[in-house]
Each structure stands twice: as structure tokens, then as C-alpha cells.
Amino acid sequence: MEPQPKRLKGSQFATDAWVAYPVLSEEQSQEVELMEAFAVPIVNKKETSRLVRELNSLYPLNDLQHLKRVRACKEKGSPHPLEVLVCLVSEAPHMKLLSLHSLLPSGDVRHDGLGDPFVVRVPARPPLTRPQFELASKHWPTSFHEDKQVTVALRGELFSSPQKAAMHMYMMSAIAAAKAGGEMGMEVVGAVVVNPETQTVIAMGHDCRGDHPLHHAVIVCIDLVARSQGGGFYSFDRYPACRFTSEASDTLENVADAERRSQPYICTGYDLYVTREPCVMCAMALLHSRIGRVFYGTTSADGALGTKFKIHSQRDLNHRFEVYKGVLSNQCENLMRSGDNIQRLQEHS
Numbered sequence: 001m002e003p004q005p006k007r008l009k010g011s012q013f014a015t016d017a018w019v020a021y022p023v024l025s026e027e028q029s030q031e032v033e034l035m036e037a038f039a040v041p042i043v044n045k046k047e048t049s050r051l052v053r054e055l056n057s058l059y060p061l062n063d064l065q066h067l068k069r070v071r072a073c074k075e076k077g078s079p080h081p082l083e084v085l086v087c088l089v090s091e092a093p094h095m096k097l098l099s100l101h102s103l104l105p106s107g108d109v110r111h112d113g114l115g116d117p118f119v120v121r122v123p124a125r126p127p128l129t130r131p132q133f134e135l136a137s138k139h140w141p142t143s144f145h146e147d148k149q150v151t152v153a154l155r156g157e158l159f160s161s162p163q164k165a166a167m168h169m170y171m172m173s174a175i176a177a178a179k180a181g182g183e184m185g186m187e188v189v190g191a192v193v194v195n196p197e198t199q200t201v202i203a204m205g206h207d208c209r210g211d212h213p214l215h216h217a218v219i220v221c222i223d224l225v226a227r228s229q230g231g232g233f234y235s236f237d238r239y240p241a242c243r244f245t246s247e248a249s250d251t252l253e254n255v256a257d258a259e260r261r262s263q264p265y266i267c268t269g270y271d272l273y274v275t276r277e278p279c280v281m282c283a284m285a286l287l288h289s290r291i292g293r294v295f296y297g298t299t300s301a302d303g304a305l306g307t308k309f310k311i312h313s314q315r316d317l318n319h320r321f322e323v324y325k326g327v328l329s330n331q332c333e334n335l336m337r338s339g340d341n342i343q344r345l346q347e348h349s
């Protein structure tokens with residue numbers, strides 16, 4: 001099995017050359033959607049709390065709890081200090097003329113202290129990330145329950161130097177496996193499964209679809225993990241770069257038995273490092289095997305963990321996992337290019 005990562009100096013691994021960014025869900029990645037709403041200037045600040053109270057009972061912001069009712073007018077020279085949100089344009093279909101009387105005709109809201117209404121675009125959904133929050137706030141003040149880990153991850157600063165050194169080494173193992181497979185005429189893709197708790201490499205493998213169309217590197221690795229736990233369907237013994245280790249193998253037999261009984265379901269809590277973004281089949285296999293996190297080097301046109309789909313963050317599936325891309329991105333991209341060259345040479349020979 002591969003040697004376990006040692007705490008070597010970061011420079012030796014050139015960990016500065018790459019950044020691991022999170023692959024977030026569709027909701028976290030999408031543009032800020034805007035809706036049209038009516039707002040009114042508050043020309044007399046003293047009326048604000050009454051106006052907010054009356055507007056809240058007439059037009060409660062039920063599905064728009066993320067929006068602040070009142071915003072300050074920061075622009076210099078603004079004749080009024082504040083503006084108040086009244087309702088969505090869709091909530092006032094009776095509006096024929098844009099006037100205070102047609103917007104608030106019922107007498108439920110006294111017009112004292114209000115100016116002429118206007119249309120403003122407000123964020124339709126609560127922001128989920130800091131970039132979304134910053135964009136949303138440009139339109140109308142919005143509350144934001146920040147997930148600090150996501151913010152740090154989006155800056156590419158989630159992993160410490162020692163963590164990056166270990167990640168670097170694991171991806172290097174995946175690249176080595178990919179090259180070994182490439183030399184045997186397989187697609188140049190490699191993968192490694194790691195237990196991050198014990199920093200143990202459980203399995204490493206490469207694409208083997210030369211002898212079975214479904215034996216993508218990820219499938220090979222998952223099967224090798226299953227074999228390390230006494231299961232598995234296939235044998236990759238003829239491929240020296242496809243290997244597994246049993247975490248319990250070094251312990252006393254009775255301890256090993258106890259560990260085997262308490263072993264997680266295939267990949268629970270494990271990390272996968274793969275040189276190229278997995279396809280739909282591999283992403284679903286990772287989901288079913290309960291993988292903890294996936295790190296990939298470079299994207300793939302039909303990739304299912306960010307490019308074409310985001311299977312890891314589907315709400316209606318029964319397991320979700322974190323995905324990071326960009327680990328050793330240049331080397332992984334070069335690997336794909338070298339794979340193209342090998343294929344071209346084979347086609348021409």
C-alpha cells in the first residue's frame with residue numbers, strides 16, 4: 001500500500017499552485033432572483049414605527065422574511081431619510097395608477113409622513129452565501145444567516161497547510177494510478193479512497209473499462225473498499241495499481257473482529273480523491289456507498305458533481321456529501337491531455 005502522508009514542508013508539495021473550491025448546491029450557486037415591489041419614501045422619520053406596524057398588519061412579508069421593511073437612503077441629497085417596503089407588485093393587482101391613494105386606499109395605513117410610491121426590485125429568496133448576500137443587499141437590505149464554513153471555503157481558505165499537504169499527496173497517488181492505467185491502454189483516470197480520521201489510504205484504483213465498460217476508476221475504488229471489508233464483486237488483482245488495505249489488518253484478531261462488526265457502510269466518513277469529475281453513474285455509486293467528501297482535480301464535460309449535475313446536493317436523494325474541485329488541477333488537466341494523446345496514437349497505430 002502507499003506510504004501514509006508525512007508532515008512534509010508545504011513547499012515540497014507546491015500546495016500553493018492549487019486551490020480547492022467547494023462545489024455548492026444549485027440554490028447556493030444561482031444568481032440572485034429579483035421581484036418587483038412597491039416602496040414609499042418616509043419623509044417624516046417620526047412616523048416610521050407606526051407605518052411599519054400598520055404595514056406589517058396590512059401586508060405581512062410572509063414569504064419574504066429575509067427582507068428588511070425599511071431601508072436608509074444613503075445617497076447624498078436624498079430629500080427623505082428612509083424608504084419603506086409596502087408589498088410585492090403581484091400583491092396589489094388593483095393598482096391602476098402609481099399613487100399612494102391607489103396603493104393604500106383602505107385607511108388601514110395613515111398616509112402621514114409618506115411620499116410618492118415607486119417600484120423597486122427586491123431579492124426573491126434569502127441569500128445562502130456571502131456573494132449572494134452582497135449582491136442581494138445592493139437591491140434591498142436583506143438578513144443573512146451566514147454559514148462561516150461556506151464563506152471560508154468560497155475564499156479557498158478552508159484547508160490548512162498540513163491538510164493541503166495531505167490532500168496533495170492523496171491526489172498524487174490518484175495521478176500515479178491514472179498513469180498506470182493509461183499505460184495499460186485504459187482511460188487516464190485514477191482515484192484514491194482515504195479514511196481522513198486515521199489518514200489511511202483504504203483503496204486506490206484506475207479506470208479499467210478496457211475489460212468492462214462500467215469499470216470507471218471510482219467504481220473500481222468503491223469495489224476495492226468493499227473488498228477491504230470482506231465484500232466486493234470484482235477482482236482487479238491483475239492490475240498492480242488497483243489495491244486496497246484493510247484498516248483492521250494490523251490489529252489483534254479479536255480486535256479485528258470487533259472492528260469488522262462496527263465497520264461503517266462501505267465509504268461512510270471516507271474521502272475520495274479522483275483526478276477527473278465523476279460521471280452520473282460514479283456519482284450515484286458514491287452516494288449509495290455513503291461517501292463523506294469528494295475531491296477532484298479537473299472538471300468533465302458530462303460531470304455529475306458540478307458541471308452537468310450536482311448529485312451530491314440533491315435534496316430528494318437520501319445522502320448528501322461535500323465536493324471540492326481544483327486539487328492539483330493543472331496536473332489533472334495535463335493527465336487528460338496526455339490521455340487524449342495516447343488515444344490518438346493508438347487510433348493511428
Ligand SMILES: [Zn+2]
Nearest residue numbers: 216278279282
Ligand atoms: Zn464514471
